[in-house]
Amino acid sequence: MTEYKFTLILYGLAMLLRQRALRYEAFRDRLKEKNLTAQLRTRDGRVGRWFTLNDGKLATGRGLHANPDVVLSFKTAAIAADLLMPPINQLDQINALKDFTITLEGEEELTNWWTQTMMLTQSVGWKYGIDMGKGVTRYTSMTNGGPVFVYEKDGKILRITPITFDDSDPKPWSIEARGKTFTPPRKTTLAPHGQNWKSMVYSPDRLLYPMKRVDFDPNGERNPQNRGVSGYERISWDEALDIVANEIKRAKRVHGPGAIANSHGSHHTWGNIGYYLSANFRFINAVGMTRVHHNPDSWEGWYWGAVHHWGQSLRVGQCETYGTVEDLLKESEMIVFWSANPDATSGSYGAGEGTVRRQWLKDTDIEIVHIDPYYNETAQMLGGKWIAPKPTTDTALALAIAHVWIAEGLYDKEFVETKTLGFDVWRDYILGTDDGIAKTPEWQEAETGVPAKTVRALARNWGRKKTYLGAGGWGNGHGGACRNATGIQWARIMVCLMAMQGIGKPGVNMGNLQWGTPVDVNFYFPGYAEGGMSGDLHHTAMSVELYQRMPQLPSVNTNEQSIPRLQLPDAILKGKAEGYVWDGKSIEAQFNKISYPKPGYSKVHMLYKYGGSIFGTMSDTNRHVEMYQSPELEFVVNQSIWNEGEAKFADVILPACTNFERPDISEWAALGGYAHHGQTQLNHRLIIFQHKVIEPLGKSKSDFQIFLELSKRLGLAAYFSEGMSELDWAKREFDASDLPKIVKWEDFIRKGYVVLPANPEELRDNVSWRWFYEGRKKDVPEPMPLPSDYTEEYLKGLQTQSGKIEFECQSLKRFDADDQERPPIVKYNPAFEGPANREIMADYPLQMLTPHPRYSFHTQGDGKDTFLNDIEDHRVKVDGRYYWALRVNAEDAAERGIKNHDLIKVFNDRGAVICAALITNRLTRGVVHGYESCAVYEPAGEHGKSVDLGGCLNLLTPPRSQLKKGHSMGSSTAMVQVVPWDGNIQFTRKVREGDAAVITAPVAVAAE
């Protein structure tokens, strides 16, 4: 009976292939691509059918073929019938692969082509996009800057717009507060870099062809010293892929495990399948590569500091934010934006969604305070009281606030008594009973430059009013002061201040209207950090939910060696590195120390660089130049969309295409994992089918396709792709989510987006921290902390040992109670590179702020001759070149004879960068301000010995970790000097003692 069923199915497959070819030209073309014979059979050969393709013609017959090219065999007819009978069960298919009841034999290229052709019988008829008439089709896509409609005509992108909802899309939520109704508009918003995409797609800096460095010969002279110097020649994909695949094999053969490192930026382009945490991870796990372990780059202080006071390790130290938009609008009387500039940073992925809500504040009497050395974009928009401490001194200001609260009894004593631990120890420090220094407003004035009276007035006002603290761009962290040398102290003391004010009380919480909207978070769609098709249960959040919903072959990087990213150059140049890893599983996970090289592993001799350049985003980036020119790196491949930054240091360049040139699926601002329910920074949840709007430009390919082509050369094609295309994977993710409950696949891919309905008011999430304030079990919808991290009962209390907010952190007492950099209570320690360091101040008297950029995103959008060049606050055109903008205080500028738009040299021992001056009163004296993440690195002469014309300010930033027992950038403030540029391009780099000590100190420890 089952044999008969399988026979019928095989006959049906033959009919299906014929029918698809008859009906669809695309399928007819597909069948012309290969001449081959594919055999489907039972293992014993009792049932079988062969399919022969010859110039597009299909011949097929029952039984076994004498010389098949591809053989797909099933252990029994019963298994075959089970697996092939629609509807196809993905879990059964995966289990059959794992149990070896299906096997696939043949040449990689042919087997993969055959399985994808069978899949194509399902997808070939799908229709995408909306016909707008006049030859225009409207598609959809998702970007880091928001979801978009993409209008296409004649194979070109005509325009890109935000998404305006139609009548069939659901109505938005509304909040009744203060006698008013607040409701967001029925459209999506964009960040500037989101609106910039057309010029990024068609940028003259697109990498369109595979290329090889002219003086790189894999079989002869490799000339590593010429990386970044010599030019490139166009080669074929076959040649490029052969070189890369051979180098992968060679590195493993000659050097052994660990010899290949994978370094990736945090974003290439959006989409859950083509993402670095998805296709890239599956590939590198399958090959086995040394991980370049990211530091928590935008969250440093929260992760290494705040975690010890309030837990939240799985959120990188930031707290839950549910329901806070409504609570803030209804209950609060004041918001303190502390190093918070959400209207410039768009919540990373939230476009202008928070801006819409913060505009509502203008219709309320909520008082607004901004604490930031720069009168930032959010301050510009909202107004309010501006308090400008010198960069890196915020902790002193916060201590003085706490001093006033203690002295005048302006804090929640009952909360401190019952919900916190160790207040008396910290109080003694503040009052000076332990060190003889009372941390008064007068005391802080010498550190911060903020008048004592202003701090006293702020503290009194704050202590008497129901106040939201919006710290960092998300309101609960992210960016800002947590990324400078004292970022850990700052994030810690933010928690302590909120603990004194009774966090969770109505109107008292963390937030600045960026997170915490009443969208429906119960509807499941995976975020990017859930790993897509990675199969990686260790380094993504896949294990929580996606793995069960979207069965796939697991992937494990058996190579356990890793390098702390900030020390990547040291690992290559000095052969040793040491640091601590970002692992959010528990508070204590951050105490795990890693050393490179790991015993028994090879040092790294090949670098597989994937995605955006990290030259503009890491610190002291001249170190990376030295690394690239080292003979230790025998081979460097760079897979990138644009020829920017470090792409120019590769031996072979693999050109990737943008998300507009490949299919994918994703949700807006859905991070998952470390930023669970990131969609609460949106006014509407939108899930997007990312159409392949145009063909890949030039010879570029999608990241998925590049990895697949390499996989074919490594025998990994079936494992990597599971026989599927990226489109098939997108469909699998659709099926794995809750989407099929509300929309048909065919409708989804046609229209391209789904707006999820908001919860009815009575089903909205509870307000964050309210459960804690009221002494109930946790009742907000987040699956963290993990069960074993509760001390008393599951859901009772916080992740800390006491379950309370700890002023004195027991985790730090356990780990290293004597660590002066991170003592158990938060103290003020002046920055190693800051105003208290008189030696540095003498040479470099200006503090340079390099916050997250406003117009670009990481290196996306900057340079590349895009539209952003025309924005004066981003780049300024002087003598035909677009220079990076650096803001200079008007008096500092006058003193140096600098006028608006003058070219200036910004420099310190580490490097020199030429910028265009923007003269402003938005900075206190002694502070200059330029965004980080410049995409261009363009030394005027020799690397490391000349000024950079590109604007890469991270050439100047300190490489030192915020703390030795961490892996934590403190680079968002550097000491520099600024002078008018005389046109001289020479520069001599010196390694300052502090930098050298930091770079070598851990190595010395390891050597002991």
Place this chain on the structure above:
Amino acid sequence: MSKWNLIVDVANCTNCQLCVLANHDEHVGNSFPGYAAEMPKHGHKWINIQRKERGQTPMIDVAFLPVMCQHCDDAPCVKKAENGAVTKRADGIVIIDPEKAKGQRHLVDACPYGAVWWNEEKQIPQHWIFDAHLLDDGWKEPRAVTVCSAGALEAVKTNDADMQRRAASEGLEHLKPEAGTKPRIWYKNLSRFNRSFIGGSVEAAAGDTVDCVPGAAVTLSRNDRQVAETTTDVYGDFKFDGLEADRGQYRVEIKAEGHPPKSLDVTLGDSVYLGEIRI
């Protein structure tokens, strides 16, 4: 007759440049015959955001002013155009015909708002066309308006009498009333850009401790006539806004309980922050 107007709220503009970028997106690489030729990739700002910083650290504010073709009802460019190159549509929108306007560089100088841009390569004057090509295709508003998330732009299609009523009730102004061109672009809170303020911070010492003085009554007078009054906030700050720049001498008088009154004479050029005022 229903016509297009655009209301720009200066108080809401954040310089995010989305309107500028949306205009680049629409016109770079695209030509719309009868409406607009392709815009050069760089250099043109058909929507041009100007900036104004007022005051001194730490009492400052910053306003941004998007300036674009004002679609004047009495447009100098229409009058000065040769062979009917610039036309006024029935819906109020002004269009420079990219074919007929070839070589007419004088149209750039004709615009009192600096909103006509010269395309060197194509030898034509160009401007922000209110996305007339899209409106004619059924779009409900120009792209600049749709993309603005800060609520700084609103497109209004209504009859002139209604628009005049709204302008009066909301205090909408024109950019250069003296030009007399009857623009269809209206500005709200324009004072944030073209008016000045006088501000200061009142403090008092008790022993060694200096504190902010909240609740002090502060008056502003000119020529011995009081023009405004206010009260200091918790930081002792006060601010008189909406003053015309370069209007000469003002007197600020501060009265706070328990302190003798204090007065300061101020010469107002641009906005001025008087700093810490000890009473």
